Amino acid sequence: MPYVISSDGTRIYYEVIGRGEPLVLVQGFSWDLTAWHFQWELGYRFRLVLIDNRGVGLSDKPRGPYSLDSMADDVYAVVSELGFRSIHLLGFSMGGMIAQDFVLRHGDVVKSLILSSTMPHLEITPELRQFTEMALKLYDDFNMFTGALQVAFSEGWISRNEQVFQELTRMFFNRRMPKEAYVAQLEVMGADLTPRLGDIKVPTTIIHGEADRLIPIENGRKLFNGIPNSRFVIFPDAGHAVYIERPSEYNEQVIRHVELVNSGKFHEYVKHEERLTYT
Numbered sequence: 171m172p173y174v175i176s177s178d179g180t181r182i183y184y185e186v187i188g189r190g191e192p193l194v195l196v197q198g199f200s201w202d203l204t205a206w207h208f209q210w211e212l213g214y215r216f217r218l219v220l221i222d223n224r225g226v227g228l229s230d231k232p233r234g235p236y237s238l239d240s241m242a243d244d245v246y247a248v249v250s251e252l253g254f255r256s257i258h259l260l261g262f263s264m265g266g267m268i269a270q271d272f273v274l275r276h277g278d279v280v281k282s283l284i285l286s287s288t289m290p291h292l293e294i295t296p297e298l299r300q301f302t303e304m305a306l307k308l309y310d311d312f313n314m315f316t317g318a319l320q321v322a323f324s325e326g327w328i329s330r331n332e333q334v335f336q337e338l339t340r341m342f343f344n345r346r347m348p349k350e351a352y353v354a355q356l357e358v359m360g361a362d363l364t365p366r367l368g369d370i371k372v373p374t375t376i377i378h379g380e381a382d383r384l385i386p387i388e389n390g391r392k393l394f395n396g397i398p399n400s401r402f403v404i405f406p407d408a409g410h411a412v413y414i415e416r417p418s419e420y421n422e423q424v425i426r427h428v429e430l431v432n433s434g435k436f437h438e439y440v441k442h443e444e445r446l447t448y449t
Contacts, residue, residue, distance in 0.1 A: 176247040177247065180230045181229060183222040184203075186220075187217075188217055188218050189217055193216035193219070194254075194260065195265075196259070196265035196269050198262045199264035202227030202345055208414055208417035223244065224241060225352070225354060237361075238271045238361045239275065243275070246272065246275070258284070258431070261288060267288060267358070267361065267363065270370060273372060283372050284376075285376045285393055286377040287390075287410050289389035290364040291359075293385075297384060306353075315343050321383050321384050324379065324383070364396065370398075371399055372399065374397050380445075382410045385410060399437075401444070403446065404444065404445045404446065405446055406445060
């Protein structure tokens, strides 16, 4: 099984799928790499690298505290182990904060960046407070876990996909992380990267669901306004887990981002905002 030892001795698990240009995917708070199931098809276009952050999945689960720097260094340890000198980096939610920090610490290996449903600093909304309070009690209560997870999806998507939501909930419940690691990951998002957004120079596409109840879209707009070489893609009616709710359209946007970067045309879309329409 593929493991790498990070800078502080933590074992980090990762998987590699497909061939092509490296695309490193960094998952969000409390979810492991199995949550990228709908992105596996990108392995036909890229060499996908999926990582279990410290605290989840098959990676080590130290009690903490964790830091954003240490979690970015975990990703760097994987990238270094694989010998990559240039990667496209995609971070979702907390993973987006890790990705921002990675660029600021190890920007020489980042060709481009995709930030999905994320923020430069965790804003405590009433919905997020409810989510975390419920989640801290979820470990032996499946119904409570279900209620907490609902906030990560739009209400419309859940009503249209009840069976899929129940299957996802069961999977996440069975793979939930230790409570101590959950708290340690949560505290990581207290970091504030806002003052350093201008230092992120690589081509950056920001993707956000307009119906995100967990990390409202205003957070994506802060990234868009702060990162100079960025474009903003809005998914109408999609919630926080936009890559699960709209997998085909999401994967298409990932491919389009890389194509714009590789063709040298990304600069034509800098500071461009695009609101998708679905067919």
